[in-house]
Amino acid sequence: MEKSKIKETVLSVLQDITGTDLSDQMDVNLFDTALMDSMATVEMLLQLQEKLGIDVQISEFERSQWDTPNKIIDRVNGTLQ
Amino acid sequence: MIFFQPYENPFYxxxxxxxxxxxxxxxxxxxxxxxxxxxxxLFFLFLTFGGPSWKQGIALIIYTIYETCLTFGYLYYRKRKNNQLVFYFTIFLTILPLALVKIATAIHNQKLSLIGFLGISYLTFRVVQTVMETRDGVIKQLKLSQFLPFLLFFPTISSGPIDRYRRFIKDYEQVPKQDEYLEMIKKGIHYIFIGFLYKFILAYIFGTLLLPEVQAAALAQRHNFLGLSWSLLGVMYVYSADLFFDFAGYSLFAVGTSYIMGVKTPMNFNRPWQSLNIKDFWNRWHMSLSFWFRDYVYMRLLFMFMKKKTFKSRITAANITYILNMLLMGFWHGLTWYYIVYGLFHGFAIVINDAWLRFKKQHPNKLPHNRATKYLAIFLTAHVVCFSFLIFSGFLDKLWFIPK
Incomplete structure (x- = not known):
């Protein structure tokens, strides 16, 4: 899948969950700003699974590696390769 | 020969x-x-579990052998197959000793039953997460020479903080660079000295000097409606302060000692009395426990509920999972009504908190947000928490149900 498509999908998932368009704040910390919590995390993982077919185990989910839109996109890219 | 509870006194x-x-x-x-x-x-384990507590020492040895066999047995199985039922059954077996201890304690009202020892709950957390991460395929290798030091790491054996296998092993095997290590020693010693202040001075003042006084005063007014009195309010504050300073002090000793051993054991407390709401509180109070429940219970349960669409609405699913999660935490503390009510109380508090946060999100700019509302939030959160600790303390049980 193209990288731009992945970015678009991740951002649309995040917008759906947080109710905020994050395309202009790619390095905002989603947990510190309370945009996301553990419930939102589960939703995000499920949606990413549905839309991109990536399979992330909860064990592999380390908050510090998933706490900004950029980092999430990196993780997704890493998983897809 | 002298025997000690961990961090009991200056000689230790x-x-x-x-x-x-x-x-x-x-x-x-x-x-x-x-x-x-x-x-x-081993020497420090002997100082705690030898001597008068030798029965606990035997229990610890048997427990360690039992859980090690289970964990390594499961890894052996997992490399070949991955049946869900086998996983559930293994988890059941790893929790079984702890569950039996809790049940025996509830029935016989003893501190520890035959198979119990100081720290069994904390060791169980370590074993369960190792098995879960093995199931997830994140842990692919286990070495006895790493698993046992992880399980029996003496600074954290009695009450945590609860470390994670992969995180611990990384620190354990790695030798920090000299300047980095000097920084760790500095921090470690700093933590231990704050621990002295918390545990030996503040917890002593609140727990040993003040608490019996306010408790006696509250009990003297037990004939009031529900035993309500100003002294009971005093019990609530004094007990909360004692609980915090005692446990935070212990945790600082454990983390400080770990740092000096070159292991960055995670912190347990991060200014919990500045929490803005209950969810924030659980990100700051007994963090290694609440994060354990978040990662190994809450998120997994919720993931399952949402995937299988067990509940129509996602919010319902999240709320039910919050309550189950906190209820389980209550049960973990012990099988008495006040621990279970404490768990439920926090479960519902989080549900209410979540609804409020959603309401705030849906009505931006309509609610005032300034310094005064911030302090009000801190004040309210601290009081909800202190009230929950009054339940947790078991004092209400004494006040209401135990005759003079």
């Missing part, structure tokens, strides 16, 4: 300091001597 710290000296010198020379560290661990 004196022995601890002597024992840690060779570790400090060797790490400063760029080496970790695991054999020496293991001997020291």
């Amino acid at each position: 710290f004196f022995i601890l300091f002597i024992a840690l000296l060779p570790i400090m010198i060797s790490i400063l020379h760029g080496k970790k001597i695991h054999i020496y560290e293991s001997l020291i661990s």
Whole structure:
């Protein structure tokens, strides 16, 4: 899948969950700003699974590696390769 | 021979300091001597579980063998197959000793039953997460020479903080660079000294000096409606302060000692009395426990509920999972009504908190947000928490149900 498509999908998932368009704040910390919590995390993982077919185990989910839109996109890219 | 509870008194710290000296010198020379560290661990375990508590020592040895067999047995199985039922059954078996201890304690009203020992709950957390991560395929290898030091790491054996296997092993095997390690020693000693202040001074003042006084005063007014009195309010504050300083003090000792051993055990407290709401509180209070429940219970349960679409609405699913999660935490504390009510109380508090946060999100700019509302939020959160600790303390049980 193209990288731009992945970015678009991740951002649309995040917008759906947080109710905020994050395309202009790619390095905002989603947990510190309370945009996301553990419930939102589960939703995000499920949606990413549905839309991109990536399979992330909860064990592999380390908050510090998933706490900004950029980092999430990196993780997704890493998983897809 | 003298025996101690961990971090019990200054003499324990004196022995601890002597024992840690060779570790400090060797790490400063760029080496970790695991054999020496293991001997020291065993020595300190002996100081706690030898002597008058020898029965607990035997229980600890049997428990360790049992859980090690289970964990390694499951890894052996997992490399070949991955049946869900086998996984559930393994988890059941790993929790079984702890569950039996809790049930026996509830029935016989004893502190510890035959198979119990100080720290069994904390060891169980470590085993369960290792098995879960093995199931997830994140842990692919286990070595006895790493698993046992993880399980029996003496600074955190009695009450945590609860470390994670992969995180611990990374620190355990890695030798920090000299300047980094000097920084760790500095932090470690700093933590231990704040621990002295918390545990030996503040917890002593609140727990040993004040608490019996306010409790006696509250009990003297037990004939009031529900036993309500100003003294009971005093019990709530004093007990909360004692609980915090006692446990935070212990945790600082455990983290400080770990740092000096070159292991960055996670912190347990992060200014919990500045929490803005209950969810924030659980990100700051007994963090290694609440994060454990978040990662190994809450998120997994919710993931399952949402995937299988067990509940129509996602919010319902999240709320039910919050309550189940906190209820389980209540049960973990012990099978008495006040621990279970404490768990439920926090479950519902989080649900209400979540609804409020959603309401705020849906009505931006309509609610005032300033310094006064912030302090009000902190004040409210602290009081909800203190009230929950009054339930947790078991004092209400004494006040209401136990005759003079």
